[in-house]
Amino acid sequence: MRILVVDDESINRTLLVNMLEQEGYRDCMSAESGEQALRLAKENPPDLVLLDVMMPGLNGYEVAPKLKMMAEGGYLPVIFITSLDDKRSIIRCLEVGGDDFMLKPFDRHILAAKIRAHDRIRTLSKRIDEQNQQLRVHQQKVEREHAIVEHIFGNAIVNKPEIQAYFDVVVAPATDFNGDVFLCERSPKGGLYFLLGDFTGHGLASAIGALPVTRAFQTMSSKGLAVSEMAFTLNQTLYSLLPADMFFAASIVEISESGKRFTIWNGGLPALVLKNRSGRQIRRFVSRHMALGVLQEHEFDSHCDVFEAEEGDQLMAYSDGIIEITDNQGNQLNEEGVAAWFTQAPDVSAHTLYSQARDYLQGRAPDDDMTLAIYRCQSLDGLRHSANVSALPFAISCTLSAEDLKADNVVAPMLEMVNSQQGLGRLRSDLFTVLTEMLSNAVEHGLLELDSTLKNSPDGFVKYYALRESRLAELQDGEVQISIAFCPQQQTLSLCVDDTGNGFEVDAVRKNQQDDAYGRGLLLIDALCDRVWHENNGRKTCAVLTV
């Protein structure tokens, strides 16, 4: 510990330094004036100063604040040494920045005790100062990292504006990071999907799960997966990803291409509320499941509610942040409160509801993130027109051997290839029906030579498919070639299915009546396609579909 002794009288300096040395303080400096004291302190910063008050030049009162200002690294104790024992002088010593005083003539033991006491405070202050420094560095680091994460989130979790335009949404995070998620995507079938969810807690930790959820949701939407499958997959992803005490309450909703049919999976979120045109509540879709990320695969239930609404009906989904708000009397708003606000008029915007929530809080900050989304049943034709269709022509062709044909779902991989092309996914159902019919005809009548009339009786129907199975299992020779070509100029998809069988009497099959359990296949192809024709005595069927 380095002690600076400042006194204009050399006898006092000597006396003090002597005393200090006796107490074991060997690192002492002495100055005979205020000016010298400041110089010395600058060259060799002291840990404690013993300062005389009355000196020529700068006096003690003037030097003390200057020494304090120079001191780095926390508390520098300044103890005044004075023979002035009037109250006013002593008070002034302390007011100009002194920390203590000793009256001359002084007692060595008291001086030593005071030095030790101030040393303790200085050590403490130094430690706090170091910790503050560390905290500052840490805080800067965290701020920088937050900025990076915010940047990534800002770019990753963005809904397409033309899709979000179908929803009236308010997202109000309680902190910088939002544990709530609202996502919406176009379905390749022509409808929409949306997901509104809430991770346990809020802030960065809860927001982090939003990234994988967003990515998975976008991918699954682009494939047009069923809501139940989405819920199942998200649950598995989050179950393996999240710590045991964290989960994701969410509603996943598919809006059909008609714009008014909902398929809803709700796990752990407040009930979605549906109201009609005149504002009356017509249905609640309560949570039937546990939140995502809680249950293991075999425990998970992906059952969904399906509801056919009317044009103009409005569906509201929201996170529990809003039902947990309380007013000044401590009354929680609850689900009933939110539903009452929503149905107070035929049209209530998400923003109005949010303002009402803020009023209810009467200036207090909400504890949790709040998210509200409202969808009004409407035609989604505009969505279809805004979807781009691939501009590249392409052709896919494959030759299926007898062995290949024995597998179920032979058409699935080909369909996937076509559906994955931009804008062609909306044909998926029709394409499946047409291609399956064409392939079934080629296999059942071309290669396996099955007789459709067998299907006329209930028993025969089952027999037919049993026979199909056994004949297919024995099939050694024969091939079916499938080719699909897309023409972007005409926006058409051309399908050809060609088999190596003996051909069949197309007209005979076509003549069958509606009630028969067969012959309907060609009827379907005719109705779903723009053009259908047969070549090569029924061995080859071609069809053209318009996108």
Next chain:
Amino acid sequence: MSISTNVSDDGNKLVIIMDDKFDYVKAQDFRAAYDGLPETVHHVEINLAATDYMDSSALGMLLNMQKSLSHRNLTYSISHCRMQVARVLKIARFDKKFDIS
């Protein structure tokens, strides 16, 4: 995922819930779904909420069900069809034999 069934609490209604594909692969399972139908059942509902894909053999299966159960006095409905599936049913004029929603 495959076919699942449930009978309503009052025993009046059988619901057959199909998965995403209703095609020839399901022929056996679909038959099994209405086999041994309890006497109390007066209505059969085919729930196609999850069904994206359908072919003509599915139409055959539906008609075949009606034929097999023709000795019983039953009503039939097909529920929650997607637009494309509803279209296929309409093309085949199934609205004459089933209550489609």
